[in-house]
Amino acid sequence: MSFDRSQPRCSFCGRRPPEVGRMVAGPGAAYICDACLELCNDIMHDTAPFSAKALELASRPPVVIAAPQGLAGEASESELPRPRAPWRTVNVELEQKQQGMLLLLHKIQFFEGYFEIDYLWMRPPLTAGFAFVPRIIFFVKDNTGMQWNGDRGGMLLARPDLASDPNHAVYQGSARFRPLPSNDARLLTIRAADPLGQFEDIPPHPWQFEVTI
Numbered sequence: 001m002s003f004d005r006s007q008p009r010c011s012f013c014g015r016r017p018p019e020v021g022r023m024v025a026g027p028g029a030a031y032i033c034d035a036c037l038e039l040c041n042d043i044m045h046d047t048a049p050f051s052a053k054a055l056e057l058a059s060r061p062p063v064v065i066a067a068p069q070g071l072a073g074e075a076s077e078s079e080l081p082r083p084r085a086p087w088r089t090v091n092v093e094l095e096q097k098q099q100g101m102l103l104l105l106h107k108i109q110f111f112e113g114y115f116e117i118d119y120l121w122m123r124p125p126l127t128a129g130f131a132f133v134p135r136i137i138f139f140v141k142d143n144t145g146m147q148w149n150g151d152r153g154g155m156l157l158a159r160p161d162l163a164s165d166p167n168h169a170v171y172q173g174s175a176r177f178r179p180l181p182s183n184d185a186r187l188l189t190i191r192a193a194d195p196l197g198q199f200e201d202i203p204p205h206p207w208q209f210e211v212t213i
């Protein structure tokens with residue numbers, strides 16, 4: 001999937017080229033501006049593991065990146081690099097609780113060249129003023145020994161409509177992996193971790209699921 005690179009925004013602060021000095025382009029739709037690079041440099045040189053500057057950066061709301069080309073309604077079907085509908089869907093519906101947080105794997109969808117795991121993440125609401133919505137980090141392995149780390153990026157949506165308990169917030173996300181598993185793949189071992197867990201005294205156990213595909 002290609003992104004509209006003609007309208008870059010800094011992935012860390014959301015500012016566009018006229019508002020920044022320099023912008024460095026990364027993979028996909030990732031960019032970083034000179035001011036955010038400088039801030040990252042300060043954080044790198046700070047000996048405190050969770051400094052005020054690091055917290056400030058991590059607490060920023062996620063930047064909405066430019067829409068993938070072809071989804072804006074301008075490109076014709078033939079210009080789309082991939083079909084929008086999966087050619088196969090495996091309904092998983094497995095849930096597991098770790099560290100007071102529930103991860104529900106909803107389904108795995110197979111597209112041309114990649115697959116996606118759709119999930120719901122139920123966790124205590126983040127404290128007031130802490131707007132950072134962290135993504136879950138996935139590690140996937142199949143029975144043939146092939147391994148995947150999820151692509152960076154991806155969408156994470158707050159779903160207050162699904163939260164029945166005021167002590168829990170619900171986030172809906174999908175993680176994308178490429179390439180596709182081989183034809184010999186029968187079983188996926190899916191491990192998932194909360195990236196913020198590394199800052200806790202006792203690192204949380206990763207979630208782990210076995211899914212037959």
Ligand SMILES: [Zn+2]
Pocket residue numbers: 010011012013014015032033034035036037
């Ligand atoms: Zn920036």
